Amino acid sequence: MHSFGYRLNGLLTFAVTILALMCVIASLSDNLNIPSPSAEIQIMNINWFQKQPKGSDEVSLRVNISADLQSLFTWNTKQVFIFVAAEYETRKNSLNQVSLWDAIIPAKERAKFWIRSSNKYRFVDHGKNLRGKEFNLTLHWHVMPKTGKMFADKIVMSGYSLPEEYI
């Protein structure tokens, strides 16, 4: 601590190290939060269900997604990324997941919502397996922190199925 520059350097280094420790503790404090989210998805309409020129099945749906994800937010949350995926089984693959819609929730006030929309991304199969197929719609979320660990989880809603014939 001999000169001005020496003391300035020592202070800044110590301050930044302590800041790093504070961020670690902030991230650990996220574990104290026990979230209780809820969600519901209704398929309002099947817009069309066709075979593509290349031969794969494709379907377009209109869904009503309502969710209450406010309990996921903590003081250390920057945003929550959510997406809805359709999951089903085929002869070739035990699990197929197709992402249909996603969104970013920037603040707790916007985390309780409902939205009616057709699928943002195309629901296409590898093959012609979708006729009469039963599938789950899963709402996944990723809680992105301001510092530290990201938490991800999901709600599985089952019982949806596609028509037997092309529309």
Added chain:
Amino acid sequence: MDWQGQKLAEQIMQVMLLVFAVVSFGAGYVLGSFQMMMLVYAGGVTLTALITIPNWPFFNRHPLKWLDPSEAEKHPKPQVAVSSKKKSSKK
């Protein structure tokens, strides 16, 4: 600063930064605002810098005892011989 002053400055710096870290984390956590934590901490770092870095008088309360001028005159500093140096460098 003198030696005691340097030690005091370092101790004040460490204690103040730790205290501000705890206070700012508590404030941020209770208010639920990450930004509040950062603002209080930044204010604390600036305040600590203002107190510990400049050469304030209270850091100089135990000044070092340099030799008296009369004592120093009895032992003159050695003079640098300029002419002999020039000759040797031209080799």
